Amino acid sequence: MAEIQLKSLAHSYEKSPTGAHDYALREMNHVWDQGGAYALLGPSGCGKSTLLNIISGLLTPSEGEVLFDGVVVNHLPPQQRNIAQVFQFPVIYDSMTVFDNLAFPLRNMKIAEAKVMSKVHEIAEILELHPVLNKKAKNLSADEKQKVSMGRGLVRDDVSAILFDEPLTVIDPQLKWKLRRKLKQIHEQFNLTMIYVTHDQLEASTFAEKIAVMYGGQIVQFGTPRELFENPNHTFVGYFIGSPGMNLLEVQTTANGVSFDGIEIELSDARKAMLAKVPSKNIKVGIRPEFVHVWDKPSENGYECEVQHVEDLGTYKILTMKLGQQIIKARLDEDHAVPQQKAYISFPEQWLKIYVDEYLIGEELV
Numbered sequence: 167m168a169e170i171q172l173k174s175l176a177h178s179y180e181k182s183p184t185g186a187h188d189y190a191l192r193e194m195n196h197v198w199d200q201g202g203a204y205a206l207l208g209p210s211g212c213g214k215s216t217l218l219n220i221i222s223g224l225l226t227p228s229e230g231e232v233l234f235d236g237v238v239v240n241h242l243p244p245q246q247r248n249i250a251q252v253f254q255f256p257v258i259y260d261s262m263t264v265f266d267n268l269a270f271p272l273r274n275m276k277i278a279e280a281k282v283m284s285k286v287h288e289i290a291e292i293l294e295l296h297p298v299l300n301k302k303a304k305n306l307s308a309d310e311k312q313k314v315s316m317g318r319g320l321v322r323d324d325v326s327a328i329l330f331d332e333p334l335t336v337i338d339p340q341l342k343w344k345l346r347r348k349l350k351q352i353h354e355q356f357n358l359t360m361i362y363v364t365h366d367q368l369e370a371s372t373f374a375e376k377i378a379v380m381y382g383g384q385i386v387q388f389g390t391p392r393e394l395f396e397n398p399n400h401t402f403v404g405y406f407i408g409s410p411g412m413n414l415l416e417v418q419t420t421a422n423g424v425s426f427d428g429i430e431i432e433l434s435d436a437r438k439a440m441l442a443k444v445p446s447k448n449i450k451v452g453i454r455p456e457f458v459h460v461w462d463k464p465s466e467n468g469y470e471c472e473v474q475h476v477e478d479l480g481t482y483k484i485l486t487m488k489l490g491q492q493i494i495k496a497r498l499d500e501d502h503a504v505p506q507q508k509a510y511i512s513f514p515e516q517w518l519k520i521y522v523d524e525y526l527i528g529e530e531l532v
């Protein structure tokens with residue numbers, strides 16, 4: 167078991183990188199504590215697999231260090247890192263039985279057959295693979311194959327961490343939740359450091375205690391699912407987490423607060439003073455659709471919007487509106503009156519976030 171630390175880690179696939187755009191991973195410092203259940207969440211191409219492959223040793227970073235329990239492992243090949251990696255597609259031997267597949271890593275290490283027997287049965291029990299132990303792997307269903315793949319990582323006592331690279335992609339949606347629950351159970355039972363890569367926020371938040379959100383080769387925020395929802399540190403986290411994501415409005419500062427398309431949002435004196443000191447013109451305000459106040463009749467302090475679309479999702483509705491040239495989304499509970507052509511909205515200041523150059527500022531002033 168291990169704490170995994172990334173120290174000034176960066177990676178470029180180019181031989182002679184000329185600038186930030188040549189880096190798949192930009193310089194990062196990060197610690198994954200021993201025994202934690204983590205998710206690495208981000209869109210396609212943000213660098214998730216690159217990072218995972220660097221941790222497991224399949225890829226050597228072009229800059230910086232990877233440390234396990236304080237020891238630099240950059241030079242160690244994957245076999246010596248005691249890391250199990252579970253990929254999108256199951257890695258198993260089709261012609262072997264499930265038992266032999268699970269036993270393989272142990273027999274490779276010349277473990278006594280009696281120990282192999284007991285360990286394989288223990289893991290088969292947890293993964294509910296007992297009924298198929300004597301079946302050839304090629305005759306298994308996709309989810310059974312993936313369970314065998316996971317089992318091959320779990321049988322070893324010396325595993326420091328398990329890295330999962332989108333392991334449920336090829337699994338039927340109905341079985342996904344079952345396997346996810348299994349993974350959680352395994353985490354609790356074995357106290358292993360687990361890092362689970364996904365681009366699916368639901369998968370990330372049901373598996374992990376803490377999520378690292380990656381964007382453009384960087385970890386832009388590391389926090390609990392709740393922290394990412396309530397306090398997105400970066401506009402990308404606001405946009406990517408939540409359903410739908412955060413409303414983000416490009417604004418200019420004014421004497422009373424900020425404005426866009428001639429519409430003014432008043433801010434507290436403390437926030438105005440803070441913005442007055444900001445040299446950047448890249449200012450955005452963000453508000454989650456859950457926190458936009460909506461009325462179906464004119465209300466004092468309400469901005470009049472044009473209703474564009476109402477999407478009924480059973481227990482709630484998503485209202486899409488146009489305010490100035492901006493599209494605003496609001497999430498309405500089942501029993502909330504649904505405005506027809508016009509809606510009147512307000513942005514409660516305690517839920518307004520201010521981003522300068524895409525990063526959150528001034529939370530201490532709220």
Ligand SMILES: Nc1ncnc2c1ncn2[C@@H]1O[C@H](COP(=O)(O)OP(=O)(O)OP(=O)(O)O)[C@@H](O)[C@H]1O
Nearest residue numbers: 179189190208209210211212213214215216217365
């Ligand atoms: N072997 C490689 N050679 C050159 N560039 C690569 C290589 N592998 C990945 N890249 C580039 O590095 C960046 C990060 O890719 P990576 O596969 O790590 O992202 P990802 O977040 O895992 O994406 P996905 O979810 O699609 O797998 C991308 O721009 C990709 O094109």
